Amino acid sequence: MEIPRSHPRYKSLMQRHLVEEGVEKGIVTPTGLVAQGRGECFDYLLGERTIESAEKAEKKAAEMLLEAEGAVISVNGNVTALCADAVVELAKAVEANIEVNLFYWSDDRAKRIGEVLKAKGAKEVFGLDEESKEDIPGLDSARGRVDKRGIGRADVVLVALEDGDRTEALVKNGKKVIAIDLNPLSRTPRKATVSIIDNVTRALPNIIKFAKEGAVADGFDNQENLKEALKEIKVRLDELSH
Amino acid sequence: MEIPRSHPRYKSLMQRHLVEEGVEKGIVTPTGLVAQGRGECFDYLLGERTIESAEKAEKKAAEMLLEAEGAVISVNGNVTALCADAVVELAKAVEANIEVNLFYWSDDRAKRIGEVLKAKGAKEVFGLDEESKEDIPGLDSARGRVDKRGIGRADVVLVALEDGDRTEALVKNGKKVIAIDLNPLSRTPRKATVSIIDNVTRALPNIIKFAKEGAVADGFDNQENLKEALKEIKVRLDELSH
Numbered sequence A, B: 001m002e003i004p005r006s007h008p009r010y011k012s013l014m015q016r017h018l019v020e021e022g023v024e025k026g027i028v029t030p031t032g033l034v035a036q037g038r039g040e041c042f043d044y045l046l047g048e049r050t051i052e053s054a055e056k057a058e059k060k061a062a063e064m065l066l067e068a069e070g071a072v073i074s075v076n077g078n079v080t081a082l083c084a085d086a087v088v089e090l091a092k093a094v095e096a097n098i099e100v101n102l103f104y105w106s107d108d109r110a111k112r113i114g115e116v117l118k119a120k121g122a123k124e125v126f127g128l129d130e131e132s133k134e135d136i137p138g139l140d141s142a143r144g145r146v147d148k149r150g151i152g153r154a155d156v157v158l159v160a161l162e163d164g165d166r167t168e169a170l171v172k173n174g175k176k177v178i179a180i181d182l183n184p185l186s187r188t189p190r191k192a193t194v195s196i197i198d199n200v201t202r203a204l205p206n207i208i209k210f211a212k213e214g215a216v217a218d219g220f221d222n223q224e225n226l227k228e229a230l231k232e233i234k235v236r237l238d239e240l241s242h
Helices: A009-024 A030-046 A051-068 A077-094 A106-118 A164-172 A188-190 A202-213 A222-240 B011-022 B030-046 B052-067 B077-092 B105-119 B166-172 B187-191 B200-212 B222-238
Strands: A069-076 A096-098 A131-137 A144-145 A154-160 A175-180 A193-196 B072-077 B099-101 B133-135 B145-147 B156-160 B176-181 B194-196
Touching: A009 A030, A009 A077, A009 B030, A030 A077, A030 B011, A030 B030, A051 A077, A051 A154, A051 A175, A051 A193, A051 A202, A051 A222, A051 B176, A051 B222, A069 A077, A069 B011, A077 A096, A077 A106, A077 A154, A096 A106, A096 B077, A096 B166, A154 A164, A164 A175, A164 A188, A175 A188, A175 A202, A175 B200, A188 A193, A193 A222, A222 B222, B011 B030, B030 B222, B052 B077, B052 B156, B052 B176, B052 B194, B052 B200, B052 B222, B072 B077, B077 B099, B077 B105, B077 B187, B077 B200, B105 B176, B145 B200, B156 B200, B166 B176, B176 B200, B187 B194
Parallel strands: A069 A096, A069 A154, A154 A175, A175 A193, B072 B099, B072 B156, B156 B176, B176 B194
Antiparallel strands: A131 A144, B133 B145
16 A cells, blocks of 8 residues: 555554554454544544644643653553554653553453564563453453553553543542543543543654653643633634635 | 443444444455544534434435436445445335445455345346446546446436545536535535435435435525534534533
8 A cells, every 4th residue: 555645644544554554463453443433533623733732731641650650551452553662662751661451352462462562662561461460440350451560550541542431440440540532522531630632643752752851731620621622623623614 | 242222322333333244244444444433423423313404415315316317326335334225225216226336446345245235135236347347537447437337327326435536526527426424524525416414324214215205305505504514513512512
């Protein structure tokens, strides 16, 4: 497949291509492709750029990750397919652990995701060992699986493209949750401590940059911030329809 | 996979399941799954219901199909996976032909789509024979492929989940094009003669109903109608964000 760099939707098409490759590599499920499509739609509505409110949330996220006692970056197949490099770089920049977390658990897929991340330089990838497995209260065991060395003892967890139930359970269990999600209306950003309404491929490099600058966020109100994202989408719908 | 009927997003999840099954059957490409995801997003923004402006367009479409000299329903893998029954029923109700039309042409996939439609009762499915193939001017040959017995001589073409370039080329070649598409901002509905901003699984049964009633549409302005759809999305964003 060849996409000319001059194509107006080059980045979006390249991302789709990476997720499709992820299916071939056995790290993304068919449902992950549907999720990518939903993301494309919301990213289009955001103008495929980091809006101001997202940048604020990214700065806040960098601060929280730097201040954490034990931070974990929770990854799934789509995140790994889209930006394994940035996951590994962020983990190093803020001294966080990386943990695999799948909506539909599969030992084989989790193992492949771990291999991709290690090939990109991750020292260790949690979530793969049966012996370290424990359950978060409030979810059935397939969905509540965490690693007791990772999310189990973490105070700050960064999730990307995560579902609402799991985000809610993490918050109820005392974790501060940073959620990266393109849909400001979905339950995940509504339940998270800090919600970044941005494409994960733009959000992670921004968080890395802020972390390297030793980010200190100004006042931050997550609900206000989510409203700003919605306002941006409405402004963009107006622009697009004229 | 089991989805309880009581699930608030039962219909949407069932549709996703049908498209995923379509991949297994070899009638949908991975990119078709991404398209399904984009559709889910816009359908969510429409409230997963037929809005009033869409119903008007569906009535107009039924009238055009009934009045056509030669109508064709153009189908791809996603449409076939989602609602092959309704395609066949509509073709009978308005005496239209069915033609397979793929973004990425594959003889094997086209053949399988034809088989699914025939199993649902389609008498004939155009677009599969090499001998009847011709090109619509204005598109490269892979994208411009039509059947000379079908779209080649049709005056009215119904397309669903079609791309903008092809829609534009059909209109430029004198066809009246009815487009079913969930995204009111995409080029397809902007280029079509009558644009139905609705889920194809709701739109086709509505068109069938109107056709059976011998639909006579009132005045119809496509650009006005598209504006109405956008307005509905903005109202819904307001509702969802409060």
